[in-house]
Amino acid sequence: MRTIKYLVVHCTATPVTATIESIQRYWKKVLKWNNPGYHYIIERNGDIVNITDEENIANGVAGNNRHAIHISYIGGIDANGKLLDNRTAQQTEAMYQKLLELAKKYPDAIIRGHRDFSTDTNRNGVIDAFEWIKGCPSFDVTEWLESYQPQQQAA
Ligand SMILES: [Zn+2]
Numbered sequence: 001m002r003t004i005k006y007l008v009v010h011c012t013a014t015p016v017t018a019t020i021e022s023i024q025r026y027w028k029k030v031l032k033w034n035n036p037g038y039h040y041i042i043e044r045n046g047d048i049v050n051i052t053d054e055e056n057i058a059n060g061v062a063g064n065n066r067h068a069i070h071i072s073y074i075g076g077i078d079a080n081g082k083l084l085d086n087r088t089a090q091q092t093e094a095m096y097q098k099l100l101e102l103a104k105k106y107p108d109a110i111i112r113g114h115r116d117f118s119t120d121t122n123r124n125g126v127i128d129a130f131e132w133i134k135g136c137p138s139f140d141v142t143e144w145l146e147s148y149q150p151q152q153q154a155a
Helices: 020-030 089-105 141-147
Strands: 006-011 040-042 048-050 068-073 110-113
Parallel strands (some): 006 110, 040 068
8 A cells, every 4th residue: 555645735737727638639639648646536516536546556746656645636726727715615514524535544644735845945944935846736625624614513
């Protein structure tokens, strides 16, 4: 079994209408990846689609994939390509429940956003906005987890 150190939250950084098929085509044809980018993609209606087994490696964060599970929601940018947390209520709830489930399964794993892996280039001890890899997933994961009120009690 893989050792999982990180549960990483992403956005697909696509229009909200993007399909999983089109995203997978992009990985294969444009990026020439053999592995998918994420283990799970959350659709606008809250459906969670398993893209690859958790034992497989997905290409979510360059240099940090060996010990990571990647979860992404469809969206994350506005019509002009600017970062925007546009998760639907269903996506937000599904993401929360999935992270809860994975955190139980991998109790030593840390939950992070993609952008939290950015390098602290000016070494001021803080990952400043201008240092974010690409701002993915368009929201502060730690802050959200602390403040989110789940619609459903954990089983
Ligand atoms: Zn990402």
